[in-house]
Amino acid sequence: xxxxxxxxxxxxxxxxxxxxxxxxxxxxxxxxxxxxxxxxxxxxxxxxxxxxxxxxxxxxxxxxxxxxxxxxxxxxxxxxxxxxxxxxxxxxxxxxxxxxxxxxxxxxxxxxxxxxxxxxxxxxxxxxxxxxxxxxxxxxxxxxxxxxxxxxxxxxxxxxxxxxxxxxxxxxxxxxxxxxxxxxxxxxxxxxxxxxxxxxxxxxxxxxxxxxxxxxxxxxxxxxxxxxxxxxxxxxxxxxxxxxxxxxxxxxxxxxxxxxxxxxxxxxxxxxxxxxxxxxxxxxxxxxxxxxxxxxxxxxxxxxxxxxxxx
Amino acid sequence: xxxxxxxxxxxxxxxxxxxxxxxxxxxxxxxxxxxxxxxxxxxxxxxxxxxxxxxxxxxxxxxxxxxxxxxxxxxxxxxxxxxxxxxxxxxxxxxxxxxxxxxxxxxxxxxxxxxxxxxxxxxxxxxxxxxxxxxxxxxxxxxxxxxxxxxxxxxxxxxxxxxxxxxxxxxxxxxxxxxxxxxxxxxxxxxxxxxxxxxxxxxxxxxxxxxxxxxxxxxxxxxxxxxxxxxxxxxxxxxxxxxxxxxxxxxxxxxxxxxxxxxxxxxxxxxxxxxxxxxxxxxxxxxx
Numbered sequence: 001x002x003x004x005x006x007x008x009x010x011x012x013x014x015x016x017x018x019x020x021x022x023x024x025x026x027x028x029x030x031x032x033x034x035x036x037x038x039x040x041x042x043x044x045x046x047x048x049x050x051x052x053x054x055x056x057x058x059x060x061x062x063x064x065x066x067x068x069x070x071x072x073x074x075x076x077x078x079x080x081x082x083x084x085x086x087x088x089x090x091x092x093x094x095x096x097x098x099x100x101x102x103x104x105x106x107x108x109x110x111x112x113x114x115x116x117x118x119x120x121x122x123x124x125x126x127x128x129x130x131x132x133x134x135x136x137x138x139x140x141x142x143x144x145x146x147x148x149x150x151x152x153x154x155x156x157x158x159x160x161x162x163x164x165x166x167x168x169x170x171x172x173x174x175x176x177x178x179x180x181x182x183x184x185x186x187x188x189x190x191x192x193x194x195x196x197x198x199x200x201x202x203x204x205x206x207x208x209x210x211x212x213x214x215x216x217x218x219x220x221x222x223x224x225x226x227x228x229x230x231x232x233x234x235x236x237x238x239x240x241x242x243x244x245x246x247x248x249x250x251x252x253x254x255x256x257x258x259x260x261x262x263x264x265x266x267x268x269x270x271x272x273x274x275x276x277x278x279x280x281x282x283x284x285x286x287x288x289x290x291x292x293x294x295x296x297x298x299x300x301x302x303x304x305x306x307x308x309x310x311x
Numbered sequence: 312x313x314x315x316x317x318x319x320x321x322x323x324x325x326x327x328x329x330x331x332x333x334x335x336x337x338x339x340x341x342x343x344x345x346x347x348x349x350x351x352x353x354x355x356x357x358x359x360x361x362x363x364x365x366x367x368x369x370x371x372x373x374x375x376x377x378x379x380x381x382x383x384x385x386x387x388x389x390x391x392x393x394x395x396x397x398x399x400x401x402x403x404x405x406x407x408x409x410x411x412x413x414x415x416x417x418x419x420x421x422x423x424x425x426x427x428x429x430x431x432x433x434x435x436x437x438x439x440x441x442x443x444x445x446x447x448x449x450x451x452x453x454x455x456x457x458x459x460x461x462x463x464x465x466x467x468x469x470x471x472x473x474x475x476x477x478x479x480x481x482x483x484x485x486x487x488x489x490x491x492x493x494x495x496x497x498x499x500x501x502x503x504x505x506x507x508x509x510x511x512x513x514x515x516x517x518x519x520x521x522x523x524x525x526x527x528x529x530x531x532x533x534x535x536x537x538x539x540x541x542x543x544x545x546x547x548x549x550x551x552x553x554x555x556x557x558x559x560x561x562x563x564x565x566x567x568x569x570x571x572x573x574x575x576x577x578x579x580x581x582x583x584x585x586x587x588x589x590x591x592x593x594x595x596x597x598x599x
Contacts (some may be wrong), residue, residue, distance in 0.1 A: 034506070044471065
């Protein structure tokens with residue numbers, strides 16, 4: 001998979017960047033041409049909004065009236081808001097409930113796909129099919145699969161001896177229901193990442209291990225898992241980000257954060273506060289706090305990776 | 312004859328022992344594949360049912376009779392205008408983001424200017440910023456520009472979110488040997504010609520991979536259009552689906568037909584360009 005994307009050239013690390021000190025003023029028109037559009041968009045829709053968002057977070061503002069400066073009131077409100085503990089609990093539940101199964105199942109899928117020798121394209125086609133569905137389309141289909149009146153999930157549940165549920169309108173079951181859709185939707189992407197990682201492992205390692213009498217499981221534990229740790233690290237980080245920010249579409253179509261906030265997360269509440277309740281200041285403060293959490297989380301993971309990732 | 316018959320049992324026993332893991336493997340993969348595509352089968356099956364049969368218990372997988380009229384009904388919701396909007400927005404994002412990220416990547420890889428590497432680090436840093444942080448202020452910027460309900464309002468803020476692309480192309484361009492550029496300079500090629508006739512043709516694989524992944528992502532966009540689009544004239548496909556999904560008098564069969572139609576363009580792309588899609592995703596992992 002990777003070979004087509006690399007040139008028969010030297011490695012990036014062995015190549016030096018052209019020195020900045022050799023900069024000549026006649027390069028300016030070229031810099032303007034090549035970087036200008038990119039940089040203008042970056043300023044207008046990334047850099048300025050990042051600063052402006054922080055600014056708004058210190059105001060009380062409902063869009064119509066003029067903003068009132070309130071200092072840290074929005075941040076204080078976050079820590080006293082009775083909804084905050086619920087949102088925190090739901091966000092952690094949702095993240096843990098999706099990320100861990102996604103890692104385990106996409107690795108299992110990749111190992112399966114890597115082991116079959118016949119109809120390879122056929123199996124891949126079936127496994128990767130959810131890539132063509134948007135979260136909205138997936139949510140619309142699953143909503144009816146979860147329906148209380150003769151939905152498919154209830155059909156299987158009763159066949160297995162469980163009692164039928166109104167899955168999406170039940171405070172206990174709504175979150176697991178969303179988690180299953182999220183996992184289903186995220187698996188193909190991560191399976192492809194793992195498949196690419198598996199194909200990088202030299203076959204000779206397995207042959208040598210088999211000669212030494214290592215069983216299939218031992219080979220998996222001692223060769224596959226350690227050599228895939230860079231992939232696992234990347235899958236972990238990217239899944240947390242994707243799941244966190246991709247969850248909006250699924251929650252919005254399936255439950256709107258309900259019932260009784262059972263599926264409301266920070267991501268969803270920021271949208272509600274900003275675009276349904278028009279509390280732009282509070283929503284901005286929540287967004288910034290979320291940013292800090294994500295930033296610290298990523299930083300910690302970069303530090304911790306030395307302990308378990310083998311490059 | 313006799314020789315073959317006597318040898319046979321001895322030959323089949325190890326074969327059977329070898330066969331079992333294979334049966335297990337294919338059994339497992341078949342079970343996983345079926346579980347995986349049940350939502351698709353259910354969607355297709357429901358999309359062709361009559362309204363009474365939607366509620367049949369036990370559910371039937373093969374509709375009887377086939378209700379083809381659900382599809383024309385679905386086309387009234389996810390109408391041609393909605394598809395056209397999605398096509399314009401998606402293709403606009405792919406082309407514009409492809410243009411600015413390749414050019415930006417080239418500037419970071421090949422040009423010299425002050426604070427180049429510092430600026431590049433800032434770009435990298437913005438990849439960590441959650442979309443929710445820029446969502447509200449970006450919306451206010453778009454309102455002030457008068458771009459609510461416009462194609463540029465739908466397209467440009469998404470194009471701006473191209474730090475990853477800029478990064479990806481810079482890394483790729485850095486691997487093109489200097490000698491190629493020296494040769495081009497000797498032939499009198501200016502920077503634009505070096506970009507257009509040397510760098511881009513050498514980058515075809517990554518360009519296709521990036522383009523297709525961007526296409527998939529852009530077609531699925533929901534949150535941003537939800538915020539910038541008010542008028543029915545500017546709706547994109549996911550918005551139309553979500554609005555239909557929320558209505559009380561929703562006909563499930565028509566709904567499933569609409570979802571099937573909405574998935575169709577990406578399904579066709581998937582059949583045609585599966586290799587590039589897989590490669591595009593795999594390459595994002597390699598760079599990480």
